[in-house]
Amino acid sequence: MNMNKPSSGYDIGELRTRLIAINEQINDLKVPVFENRDAEIQFYKVTKPNLYAQRIYEVEYFNILNNMPLGTLEIRKTYFHQELVFIIRFFRNHAFHYQYYRNNCTELDDRYFLKDSEPIPYRMDYLFAKFIAYEKIQYYLIEQLSEKPAVQKLVWTGDKVNLVELAYGIYHTHQIKAEVSDIVEALSNAFNITITGDAAYRMYTDIKRRKVISPTNYIDQMAATVRQQIEDSYSIKKTK
Numbered sequence: 001m002n003m004n005k006p007s008s009g010y011d012i013g014e015l016r017t018r019l020i021a022i023n024e025q026i027n028d029l030k031v032p033v034f035e036n037r038d039a040e041i042q043f044y045k046v047t048k049p050n051l052y053a054q055r056i057y058e059v060e061y062f063n064i065l066n067n068m069p070l071g072t073l074e075i076r077k078t079y080f081h082q083e084l085v086f087i088i089r090f091f092r093n094h095a096f097h098y099q100y101y102r103n104n105c106t107e108l109d110d111r112y113f114l115k116d117s118e119p120i121p122y123r124m125d126y127l128f129a130k131f132i133a134y135e136k137i138q139y140y141l142i143e144q145l146s147e148k149p150a151v152q153k154l155v156w157t158g159d160k161v162n163l164v165e166l167a168y169g170i171y172h173t174h175q176i177k178a179e180v181s182d183i184v185e186a187l188s189n190a191f192n193i194t195i196t197g198d199a200a201y202r203m204y205t206d207i208k209r210r211k212v213i214s215p216t217n218y219i220d221q222m223a224a225t226v227r228q229q230i231e232d233s234y235s236i237k238k239t240k
Contacts, residue, residue, distance in 0.1 A: 040115065045128065057133035064083055087134050188193075
């Protein structure tokens with residue numbers, strides 16, 4: 001009976017369009033002449049609840065989106081958590097009937113879904129519709145609560161050969177237990193740059209053939225820069 005994954009957000013115009021379409025389907029839903037009791041139960045237990053659930057869902061989903069506070073991810077998560085608590089509380093308040101729905105029980109169908117049930121008519125079609133809609137809302141809320149802050153992409157702005165030099169430096173100093181090609185690939189992925197294994201090997205060959213500049217030119221520059229920064233920091237401390 002569960003509905004599909006929620007769609008993305010929409011405005012009041014989209015909501016109105018969806019509700020008009022759903023209400024037309026509801027208005028066109030005629031109570032048929034049932035051939036037997038099983039057909040009547042199927043109609044009030046499955047057919048009608050699934051249709052009404054669409055309308056309940058659209059309204060609830062719209063309200064959640066439009067009442068969502070502005071602010072950080074944590075503020076939004078607090079809001080979604082409060083909404084989820086409401087849904088869970090609703091299920092708990094109707095625990096017996098919700099488990100009846102969840103487990104596809106049939107023992108009380110005659111009482112719950114037959115128009116002329118005895119001794120008291122106790123139709124559950126609308127409550128089942130709310131179960132279907134609220135489960136879909138619950139899925140959406142849990143998905144939002146699992147959202148993680150966006151990670152800023154790091155982009156390598158230097159020459160590719162410098163990254164290859166760094167990769168081989170890591171490899172030859174045994175900082176990582178991996179093949180050099182794997183290290184190159186990992187660094188390429190981390191810094192959003194494309195360096196194939198063949199390209200990395202050709203660059204390393206060129207590095208080894210250097211005559212004018214050091215084979216470890218980039219690593220030397222890195223070491224010198226870090227060393228200078230450390231020395232400068234000491235100088236600043238001494239002047240204070």
